[in-house]
Amino acid sequence: xxxxxxxxxxTGMSRQIQSHLWVIPALQSIHILAIACVLSSTxxxxxxxxxxxxxxHSLEETAQRFLPWIWCALGVLVLTGVLLVIGEPxxxxxxxxxxxxxxxxxxxAAGTLWFQRTLKTPEAGWDLTRSKTRVRVFxxxxxxxxxxxxxxxxxxxYV
Amino acid sequence: xxxxxxxxxxxxxxxxxxxxxxxxxxxxxxVVHVIAIVLVxxxxxxxxxxxxxxxxxxxxxADLAADSLQLVWIAFAxxxxxxTLMFMAQATAYAKNPFFLTKMVxxxxxxxxxxxxxxxxxxxxxxxxxxxxxIPVAARIAGAxxxxxxxxVVVCGRWIGFTMFNAPx
Numbered sequence: 001x002x003x004x005x006x007x008x009x010x011t012g013m014s015r016q017i018q019s020h021l022w023v024i025p026a027l028q029s030i031h032i033l034a035i036a037c038v039l040s041s042t043x044x045x046x047x048x049x050x051x052x053x054x055x056x057h058s059l060e061e062t063a064q065r066f067l068p069w070i071w072c073a074l075g076v077l078v079l080t081g082v083l084l085v086i087g088e089p090x091x092x093x094x095x096x097x098x099x100x101x102x103x104x105x106x107x108x109a110a111g112t113l114w115f116q117r118t119l120k121t122p123e124a125g126w127d128l129t130r131s132k133t134r135v136r137v138f139x140x141x142x143x144x145x146x147x148x149x150x151x152x153x154x155x156x157x158y159v
Numbered sequence: 160x161x162x163x164x165x166x167x168x169x170x171x172x173x174x175x176x177x178x179x180x181x182x183x184x185x186x187x188x189x190v191v192h193v194i195a196i197v198l199v200x201x202x203x204x205x206x207x208x209x210x211x212x213x214x215x216x217x218x219x220x221a222d223l224a225a226d227s228l229q230l231v232w233i234a235f236a237x238x239x240x241x242x243t244l245m246f247m248a249q250a251t252a253y254a255k256n257p258f259f260l261t262k263m264v265x266x267x268x269x270x271x272x273x274x275x276x277x278x279x280x281x282x283x284x285x286x287x288x289x290x291x292x293x294i295p296v297a298a299r300i301a302g303a304x305x306x307x308x309x310x311x312v313v314v315c316g317r318w319i320g321f322t323m324f325n326a327p328x
Contacts, residue, residue, distance in 0.1 A: 024321075025317055025320075036197040036204065039197050040201025041205075047226075053226035150193055154193055157186075157320075
């Protein structure tokens with residue numbers, strides 16, 4: 001991985017990013033605004049699952065409102081994330097929190113996809129009164145998962 | 160006693176020294192700060208985009224505002240507490256940092272905008288109805304200002320990490 005990171009850091013694109021000091025903070029800023037979108041959209045869906053917000057609308061309506069924002073923001077996160085890796089390959093690719101973050105993102109995205117796919121199948125049971133434990137675990141779990149993603153992301157700077 | 164004496168005395172308080180010297184305290188506080196500000200920004204953005212008619216147009220503004228208010232305050236309180244802790248560790252350096260000062264100015268502007276929205280513009284919110292037409296122009300402007308101010312706050316916040324004397328990126 002070190003060899004690959006070193007090779008990547010010598011490519012033209014990486015040099016371009018490195019040579020302008022404002023590029024990395026700008027990419028990180030967009031990265032943070034996009035994760036704000038993911039975490040807040042997840043929070044609203046989860047609070048709707050727990051029947052705390054958006055009560056005038058059905059769960060499906062709430063999900064349909066916020067899921068596209070989550071997927072678009074994840075697209076922005078991947079794009080800015082890839083550029084950040086190209087800009088600072090050794091810092092990112094040799095960091096333990098970075099790889100932990102990648103695993104957590106995959107779990108988060110898979111969980112969101114699973115929720116989206118099973119939303120309309122009645123046996124999946126996203127009704128709080130019928131599947132209390134499952135809904136609560138999913139709601140708290142996915143929120144904490146994205147918080148863990150942010151935590152791992154910030155710790156790349158330290159570990 | 161001038162401001163710099165007060166600021167440097169913050170750095171030598173027990174808490175200030177602890178955060179400065181500990182290996183884990185600053186990153187831990189910073190992580191909570193990031194999660195808190197991300198929630199402040201994200202939830203406020205949901206409300207602002209509704210005011211602007213760019214998202215959630217089928218939602219009544221009054222309902223959305225009621226759902227969001229507590230969330231924003233909890234997250235904002237957490238951001239202020241963690242922000243103060245980070246500030247205490249290097250108060251004099253932060254006070255000289257242009258991005259930190261800009262961030263504080265824009266938090267104040269966002270606060271004023273919020274007060275005007277809360278106590279003047281949105282007093283009639285229960286009459287605004289479901290669609291976009293009911294949202295007054297003043298409320299749309301307040302939404303646009305809020306979104307812009309908070310974006311500046313987040314971006315300046317990130318830039319502080321790159322311009323502070325000995326803060327890690």
